[in-house]
Amino acid sequence: MIPLYHDFAGESVLVFGGGSVGARKASRFADEARVVVVSPAFDDRLVDLAEEGGRSGAGGPAVELVRAAPDADAVAGWVDRVGPALVVAATDDGAVNAAAEAAALDADLLVNRTDVSAADGSAGREARSVVVPATVEDDPVSVALSTGGASPALAKALRERVEAEIDGAGAMAELSGELRAELRERGIDPEARREAIRRVVRSEGVWKGLQKGRSNGRKEAYSVIEEELNR
Structure with a gap:
């Protein structure tokens, strides 16, 4: 995989799954994009993100929470309604994640499926499937770190080390x-x-x-x- 930067300003990101993984993904995009999270329940961090967005801007909340539990057959309808640039499949249901990935690919969209890592090889990932890296920023400098999804813990540890190195x-x-x-x-x-x-x-x-x-x-x-x- 080749790392690239993508500008999500003015775009929407659709996240399926409101748990800790979905919360982490939503928080990553909320500063730049409109984020819609579809889930039957939401991590407290997502609730906080939605409230912060509602207080901070005239354009409305950066994170919109939609309480719903779409099955695999209903996922494509959500993709059509939101019209996102990126679909994040972050539920604990493999069938729903697979349906979200398929719907995104059918619509020629980017997709980040959190239950499949780059370490699984070409059989595990499709074209337009992306990994969301850990990032370290000291504006305008930005450093992206990824273990291909194989070890989020290592990515976090490396990020902490790089933060000290790029200070200033x-x-x-x-x-x-x-x-x-x-x-x-x-x-x-x-x-x-x-x-x-x-x-x-x-x-x-x-x-x-x-x-x-x-x-x-x-x-x-x-x-x-x-x-x-x-x-």
Whole structure:
């Protein structure tokens, strides 16, 4: 499988299953997409998500809870009504999950079936079947981690380790992007520009400067750049 990022802004995600797995999936998409969760009962986290969404925006709740217990035959109707970009099959009923997957594939939609892992091989997953990775973010930097569904516990442990490693990466990304544009405007040769930015992002002094504030980081970066350009 090849990891890709997908923009769900303005899209809907349909989740079948309101337990702990469904709650985790819904919370992953709620910041960006409209999420509809269909289930006969809901994890407390889902209730909280729905209430938070209702309080936070004029556009209505980010998470909509629909109390229903669709059987395998009724799943396709829910897919047609919601019109999602992604269907998440997260129930404890294999037949319902299989029906949700089939309905999504028939409609040319993406599907995330939580009871089948990438470790099961090509026989276990169909085309347009996706894995939702664990993510670590320091905006605008985002790192995705996946074990192919084989070990969510390992994905969580790796995420915690990566969180510490990329602390401050967002500020570095913004600064290096600005410096890159400034060097281009100065007419600096592309290869010299690339090497200067490489030196900046590898400089412990710049990273430490950013921890003290943006202006400190920029000052350290300019020092590194001028040293590189004057070599």
